[in-house]
Amino acid sequence: MFFENIKLAFKDFGSNKLRTFLSILGIVIGVASIITITTLGRSATVSIQNQVSSMGLETINIFPRGNDSEARRLFTPELAGKLKDNVEGIKDAVPINQTPMLLKHGRDSYQANVMAVTDDFTDVFDYEVESGGFITEDDNARRKSVVVLGAEAASKLFPGGDAVGKYIRIYRKQAKSFRVIGVMKTRTASMRMDFDAAVYVPRNTYNQRLKRIRRVRNYVVGTEKGADVLVVSGKIEAYLFKLTGDADSYRVISPATIAGIYTGITKTLNLFLTGIAAISLLVGGIGIMNIMLVSVAERTREIGIRKALGATPKVIRGQFLIEAVVLTLFGGLIGISFGTGLSYIITVFLKWLFAPQFSAFLLAVLFSGGVGIFFGLYPAIQASGLQPVEALTYE
Amino acid sequence: MTASGTIIKIADVKKDYILGKAVIKALRGVTLKIQSGELLAIMGPSGSGKTTLMHLIGCLDIPTSGKIYLEGEDVSELNEEALARIRNRKVGFVFQQFNLLSRISILENVMTPLMYAHVPVKKRRESAEEALKSVGLSDRLTHRPTELSGGQRQRVAIARALVTDPSIILADEPTGNLDTETGRSILEMFNKINGNGKTVIIVTHDPEVGALARKTVHIRDGIITGID
Structure with missing residues (x-):
């Protein structure tokens, strides 16, 4: 059922391409900025460290x-x-x-x-x-x-x-x-x-x-x-x-203390920018919640039919939750590609070493999935709570 | 058809709907026994409560008071999870509006109830293909419901109702959106299904359906006015 739901989610996005794109835009921007920030931060640190160790760290x-x-x-x-x-x-x-x-x-x-x-x-x-x-x-x-x-x-x-x-x-x-x-x-x-x-x-x-x-x-x-x-x-x-x-x-x-100072600055900057990225993810998440609520309203009849066929509230909740997570993960992946591309271009311009951080990719995926679960939960509960008879007769 | 015991027992069932401040008494005390293997018509004008009765029999809703037993099991006070499982196992629905899922193929539509029954995918597909074959739609498996005629859609709905092999088939005005000729062929299908041993209950105000049924329950203003 899990895979059917994922397939179904993609089908639904395919039929509403523009809406899907707009609804995940917030997530895309949020994740892209997180990836850009962490990649640039790391690239800067690595570049500085390289420079410093070429001076002789000892x-x-x-x-x-x-x-x-x-x-x-x-x-x-x-x-x-x-x-x-x-x-x-x-x-x-x-x-x-x-x-x-x-x-x-x-x-x-x-x-x-x-x-x-x-x-x-x-x-x-x-x-x-x-x-x-x-x-x-x-x-x-x-x-x-x-x-x-x-x-x-x-x-x-x-x-x-x-x-x-x-x-x-x-x-x-x-x-x-x-x-x-x-x-x-x-x-x-x-x-x-x-x-x-x-x-x-x-x-x-x-x-x-x-x-x-x-x-x-x-x-x-x-x-x-x-x-x-x-x-x-x-x-x-x-x-x-x-x-x-x-x-x-x-x-x-010593170069070591200079490196320490730079790392400190980069860390502070990272923290600050991550805060901004978190806000954009929050806003993105609210966008997802909005679109999921619209989706639940639009598909009231579908929910009624599925319930008549034996879907339990849990199953309906799962369907909409998976849809929200697929949506945000999709946005997250686009964001990762954008962020990586952007930071690559910036490092080329600044002549820094390009040092992408794979743990940041993982974190971004987990985070966007988490946003999907958090903001998809309420719409999913709404969907699962619909009365079969009312949903079936919904015009 | 010979009766082999009571499959549905309805005891003094009342159902109220609250609409704003008004209370609508859709059913005012219905008592009815339906034998296994019956082909039963429930007839009445619109607003008589016949659809409400069907919803209650089909476990789509629970009564305000009274008891309903399906195959001996009291279903009048079950929660939504339990009701969903009973709908999935024991009841197949056919609606006037067909109620197919428009975004997926008819094969996937027919597979859906089996998905909720946790049947493995391969078995699901086999059963769904067989059910669609039995209603003469083997060559349309990948079509979307919107690509089919009304009669074909209703046949998909029938295949979907049969695929889980339920003991009860509930049809709500199944010929309401079809022309006479197509309606007749659909009714013939219900007759055949009933011949295979399933209990078929058709809610209708079409006299032709009434003529087909072995037994007709007349309902008006929320009470049974006669059985013949």
Whole structure:
């Protein structure tokens, strides 16, 4: 009887196509918005997470805040050693100093951030060499006038390629010559650092030949394998607080905390939009109830005939309930297709990863079915309660 | 036809309808015994209460007072669920308006009572095809009722009434919407059904139907005025 009722429901919708479409429109819109919201929310989260993990989820950035504060005085080259000694889970603490300077090679010139680095820089940032090599401990110790170029800096200064072994001039008051010993692979910018547009010189060379380093601009901390980044970052904060006594004088940021913030925002947005979708489903459900009540009134005679043939009230109730559920499920499926299509188009435009959430599909199906049961119940009870004699003689 | 016991017993049945503030006394105390295998006509002018009596016999409604027994079972105070089951098992209806379901094929129409009896689909189809064959409509199984003539529709209705093999067939003005010739062939069908041992009750004001019946109950103003 179950399948007959489903078949019957489809027959009925087929003969009232426009009415059926209009009555499920609310459900379609509601479900489509739920699917769009959840799919976009997930796509955004996945995209952000991907971006963040490309930055290196295991790094922590420490900045001083404000001028002349206790913290700024604290950001000396020695802080690296103090951090390593006092905070568990730290592998490297890389001091970062950079200044924009003009670079020239022949007639090609380029404005780049010159960064003062040590040999552990590539390790912390998971940064790879394309050709040649990176700054070594020896380069730093002997204050060699060598430079490693970021991908973009290399292509601007050496449009023909083949930079390794050549010399460039770095302008700082006067031109200083540096030998190129390596070119880096391209890497996504992150943590306020545009890797590709920078060039790298040994820290000691930078200090002596380009700009005197008094304070470290910021530290990038690489955590030990298996250490929880958020825990280490909490410990760093606690240690810095112990040193300064002022929580506002420094800032500890990790991609993991950024990801956490984004996820939080997405969650709030999801909740808000889901609320709107729920309202549209509610309105859609009322539309279904209305159309089912009309249907019951129109088919009073049919109900009478079915009762005369032996249909119990339960059977009639089931028939109309199934019809309502089929109607809303149908609307739900259309809504899922629409929502998926729409969110796919949006992700293509925003260049996000398309990450549909199958649990959301399931939820949408269950929800639209639930709306059918909830709003179909009253009309179905009305139908089942009709008196056979009155229904049969209904004109 | 030889009587083999009482199949329907009606004892002092009254039925009131409330229409706004007025109470309409459709039946004012009817007592009647119908023997199994009878072909009975209930005749009376419109408003006499004959259709109400048929509804009560067919368990479509319950009396305001009095008792009705179908095959010995008291059906006068049953709830809607129980009444539906009795209608399904014991009674086959044929209406003046045919009352077929217009959205489905005639085969599906005839299968419907079997669906409510929870007969498996395959068996349903077989029985329905057989019933339609017995009324000469084997070649129209997939047609909608609206594609058939009045006489054909009434034959579908008869097939539907017979398909559950009920002991009682109730017909309410079955020839009312048919021309004389077609009406006659339908009545002949009822005669045959009765010949097969079923109790047939026809509510009518058509004298030709009365002539066919072995027994005629005359009703007027809610009471039986004569049986002949």
